[in-house]
Amino acid sequence: MKNILFLLVSCFILSCNNTETRNEHRKIIETIKELSPNTNFSKQCIVLIIPFDGCSSCFDEAVHLIPEVSDKQNVIIMPNRHKRRIYNFLNDFDLDTDEVVIDTMQITVENNLVNINPVIFIMENEEIKYRKIIEHSNMEEIRSMLSK
Amino acid sequence: MSKLKWFKGCLRGSLLLKRNVITGQSLLLLFVVFLISCNAKNDTVKIKDNSKPPLYNVELKKNEQRLTFELNSQIVNQSVCLIPYVAPDSTRYLFYRSGHSNNICVFNIDAEKLTNTIKLDNRGSNGVGSIKGFEVISYDSIYITSAFRRKLFLVNQQGKVISSIDYSSYKQEYHIHAGTSRTLENMRVGFKGSKIYLPFYPGYDKGNYHTIAPEDIRFIAELDTLGKTAKTLNIGFPRNYWEDDFYPSSFGFFIENGCFYINYIYDNTVLSSIDSKNWVSTEIPSKYANVKKTIPREKGLGANYTRLVFDPFRNVFYRFVRHEQKKIKNRIHTDLVRHPQRFSIIILNKDLNIIGETNFPPDTYDPNGFFIAKEGLYLSRSNPFNPEYDVNVLEFQLFNLFEK
Numbered sequence: 001m002k003n004i005l006f007l008l009v010s011c012f013i014l015s016c017n018n019t020e021t022r023n024e025h026r027k028i029i030e031t032i033k034e035l036s037p038n039t040n041f042s043k044q045c046i047v048l049i050i051p052f053d054g055c056s057s058c059f060d061e062a063v064h065l066i067p068e069v070s071d072k073q074n075v076i077i078m079p080n081r082h083k084r085r086i087y088n089f090l091n092d093f094d095l096d097t098d099e100v101v102i103d104t105m106q107i108t109v110e111n112n113l114v115n116i117n118p119v120i121f122i123m124e125n126e127e128i129k130y131r132k133i134i135e136h137s138n139m140e141e142i143r144s145m146l147s148k
Numbered sequence: 149m150s151k152l153k154w155f156k157g158c159l160r161g162s163l164l165l166k167r168n169v170i171t172g173q174s175l176l177l178l179f180v181v182f183l184i185s186c187n188a189k190n191d192t193v194k195i196k197d198n199s200k201p202p203l204y205n206v207e208l209k210k211n212e213q214r215l216t217f218e219l220n221s222q223i224v225n226q227s228v229c230l231i232p233y234v235a236p237d238s239t240r241y242l243f244y245r246s247g248h249s250n251n252i253c254v255f256n257i258d259a260e261k262l263t264n265t266i267k268l269d270n271r272g273s274n275g276v277g278s279i280k281g282f283e284v285i286s287y288d289s290i291y292i293t294s295a296f297r298r299k300l301f302l303v304n305q306q307g308k309v310i311s312s313i314d315y316s317s318y319k320q321e322y323h324i325h326a327g328t329s330r331t332l333e334n335m336r337v338g339f340k341g342s343k344i345y346l347p348f349y350p351g352y353d354k355g356n357y358h359t360i361a362p363e364d365i366r367f368i369a370e371l372d373t374l375g376k377t378a379k380t381l382n383i384g385f386p387r388n389y390w391e392d393d394f395y396p397s398s399f400g401f402f403i404e405n406g407c408f409y410i411n412y413i414y415d416n417t418v419l420s421s422i423d424s425k426n427w428v429s430t431e432i433p434s435k436y437a438n439v440k441k442t443i444p445r446e447k448g449l450g451a452n453y454t455r456l457v458f459d460p461f462r463n464v465f466y467r468f469v470r471h472e473q474k475k476i477k478n479r480i481h482t483d484l485v486r487h488p489q490r491f492s493i494i495i496l497n498k499d500l501n502i503i504g505e506t507n508f509p510p511d512t513y514d515p516n517g518f519f520i521a522k523e524g525l526y527l528s529r530s531n532p533f534n535p536e537y538d539v540n541v542l543e544f545q546l547f548n549l550f551e552k
Contacts, residue, residue, distance in 0.1 A: 053482040056248070056278050056295065081483070081532050084224045084539070085247040092249075092270070109480040 025128050028121070031111045035101050036075045045073055046146065047121040049114045050134075052080040052089070062118035062134040063093065068146055069120075070099045079103035079114065193383075193419065196430045202502035204435075204552075206464075206495050208525060209506075211546040215526060217242075217255050217262065219540050224249065225530050226486075227517030227542075229331035232257065233284040242519060243284050244542070250279050252290070254305075255542075257521065266307045268292065274309050276301045281330030283337045291337055293329035293346070300337070300344065300371075313344070315371050320378040324348075324369040332516060333413065334455040338403035344371040345381075345408075345424075347401035354394050362389035365397055368410075370424070381424050383410070386417050393442045404458045411456035411467065414439050418456060418467070418500060430500045434469040436492050436507065441472065449473040449484040454491075459520045462549055464503070465496040466525065468515055479533075487531050491515045495549065504552075511535075513545065524548040 032039075032047055039045060048069045050062045069076055076099055078086045083102050090097050108114050120142055122130035130145055132138050219225055224247030231243045240257035246265075254264040269275045277294035284290050285302075289310065292301040298316035301309050315324060326346030329337050338345035346369040352360065362385035371378050385397060395414035402409055410419040410427075416439065421427040437451035454468040471490035476483075489511055495504035508515075508527075517528025526544035531537060 052248075082224050082226050082247055084221070085226065085249070088222060088224065088247070088249050088251075105478070106480050106483075109482075110478065 027111055028113055028128065029123070029126055031107055031113055032075060032077070032121075032123075034107065035077055035103055039075055040073070041123060041126045043073060044122065044124045044129075045075065046071075047075045047077065047123060048118070049077045049079070049108050049120075050118040051109060051114050051116060052078060052082075052086060053109075053116065058116055059118050061136055061139055062120075063095075065120070065134070065142070065146075066093075066095055066099075068143075070096065075101060077101045077103050077108055079106045079108045081106065192425070193427045193429050196428050196500075198431050200501075204502070204504050206504035206549055206551055207506045208493060208495065208504075208547040209550045211524060211548050213523070213546040214529075215257065215260055215544040215546075217260055217542040219542055220262070221540075222246070222251070222265075223253055223262075223542075225539050225542055227514055227528050227530065229281055230517060230519050231282065231284050231331065232519045232521060233287065235287055240521065241284075241287065243282065243290070245279070245282070250276070252282060254287075264305055266290070266303065266305060268303060268307045274307075276303070276309065280328060281332075281335070281337070283339075293326065293337060295327045297327070298325050300346070313371065313373065315346075315369075315378050318371060318376050318378040322366060322369075322378075322380050324371075324378045324380070326369050332455075333398060334400040334402055334411065334457055336400075336402040338401070338408070340403055340406060342372060342374040344373060345369065345401070345403065346371065347399070350397045352397045357390060357394055357397075361387070362397075363387045367397070367399060368401055383419065383421075383424075383427060385412065386415055386429075389415060392440055395440075395442075398452075400455045402456075402458070404460070409456060409458075411453060413452045413454065414450075415453075420500065432467055432494060432496065432500065432502060434467075434471075434492060434494060435505050436490075437469050437471045443472060445481060446475065448475045449481065449488070454515060457518075457520065459525065461520065461522050463498045464549065465498075465500065467494040467496060468492075469494060469505075470515065483533075486516065487511075487514060487533055489533075506547075517542075517544070519544075 046069050048065060050059050066076060078100055080086055081104055083104055086102055087097055118134040120132050120134055121128055132142055226247045228248055229245040233241045233243060242255040242257050244253045246253055250268040250270055252266040253262055256263045268279055276292050277297045279292050280295050281293045282290050288305045290303050292303055300313040302311045304310050326348040328349035329335050329346050335347040348367055350365045350367045365384045366380035368381040369378055370381055398413040400411035408421045408424050416431045416433040418430050418432050419427045439451045441450060443450045451472045452470050454470050456465055456467045458465050469492045470488045473484040473488050492505050492507045494502060497503050511533040514528040514531040517530055519526050525547045527547060529543040529545055
């Protein structure tokens with residue numbers, strides 16, 4: 001009897017967690033879809049979000065990933081109220097501004113997809129397969145995931 | 149037999165007493181040594197008598213005069229560093245860092261026109277790295293502080309590096325890296341005699357603040373350009389700074405008329421010193437904000453004293469106060485930090501006594517964009533939440549001091 005009760009409680013907790021994660025993932029996908037409505041999310045797709053509100057040391061590593069991620073199937077989002085700041089930055093690094101979605105309303109931050117540090121998502125069939133905060137210590141792992 | 153016991157007892161007692169005396173002396177000696185060592189750690193801080201109540205008989209009033217600078221498509225309408233400069237021929241300029249870029253725009257204040265854009269290289273032989281702040285010495289010589297270089301660069305109006313002070317080669321005990329000297333919090337580079345003072349962010353956060361006593365934090369570097377030595381000023385944060393909770397180790401610093409000033413952003417205290425060794429601590433609380441009240445991030449943002457600045461034309465100080473901000477829909481945390489809805493300015497006389505505090509209307513001004521001129525205090529209206537905000541126009545509203 002005790003074992004059954006334990007099993008039931010565990011199942012309940014696990015299902016709650018799963019629902020929470022599912023809801024969170026749905027919110028992430030909906031936010032990205034809103035910003036990039038033409039992207040086909042049924043195929044594999046990489047989403048790189050680089051907020052510009054932190055200091056440059058927070059986003060420098062992520063900027064190096066732009067040329068690797070830059071592809072019509074992938075999405076690069078830069079949340080910031082000041083569009084010009086991002087354009088100037090991309091021009092300084094000879095990066096194509098057309099490849100970037102500028103989130104001036106900062107909905108990616110509002111919806112907790114990103115905070116101060118940049119984030120990378122790998123998605124397939126409208127599901128999040130991989131999610132990582134971009135930091136120096138994670139770069140090797142991220143690069144190996146991108147090369148797969 | 150009993151006499152013998154009594155004698156032995158007395159002898160033991162006197163020995164114990166003697167031992168106690170020795171222990172007492174040792175303790176006294178230790179205590180004196182401790183006191184001396186404590187004094188050696190920090191320079192003296194005298195607390196100013198603040199028993200007289202503030203007067204509040206002065207206020208800042210909006211003048212109808214505005215300054216409008218048209219921005220080209222390259223200039224970001226986000227005030228980060230602004231420094232006015234009056235040339236020997238009385239021409240007035242405003243040096244303005246465009247967003248967080250390496251470009252410094254120079255506006256002629258009276259003509260309300262852009263006259264120059266100083267583009268600073270990040271890399272290469274003329275590279276200064278990612279700039280953090282600047283100080284205008286003249287139209288053609290500007291000191292630049294950089295994020296990742298232990299150098300102070302002097303550049304001309306074309307953005308060419310004329311010279312640099314490489315303090316990484318200076319003899320120093322403390323590894324000085326003053327990469328955070330900037331003007332947003334009025335962390336200014338100070339010049340006094342042959343010495344240069346560089347404030348730097350000490351970097352204590354929630355994870356490591358227990359590792360140091362606030363009074364032992366060091367955050368101002370003193371570079372002796374003649375002796376080629378570098379050290380830190382022996383002044384820390386208030387002893388009870390983290391008594392109730394964690395507060396960021398943020399501060400402002402500047403030298404005015406040879407006097408040093410420190411504005412603790414999360415404390416009522418302001419320090420001042422003539423010699424950078426003997427300091428006077430003055431309590432300057434806001435009428436409207438409590439900086440010691442912490443607010444969970446999901447609920448909003450706590451209050452702080454964003455900066456202290458001196459108005460040399462009226463001989464007063466302004467202490468900017470960001471009030472407590474509640475979470476607002478469609479505004480993220482950094483919006484609350486950058487563009488607080490509610491803020492006030494405390495007005496202080498030359499002796500740092502409160503003489504007024506003025507509240508400002510919500511979503512109208514950008515408290516991070518301001519400068520002081522002979523006609524008054526100019527506050528930026530370039531606030532993205534102001535319905536009249538125009539991304540192509542940097543606009544300032546004049547405020548004047550009036551007695552009530």
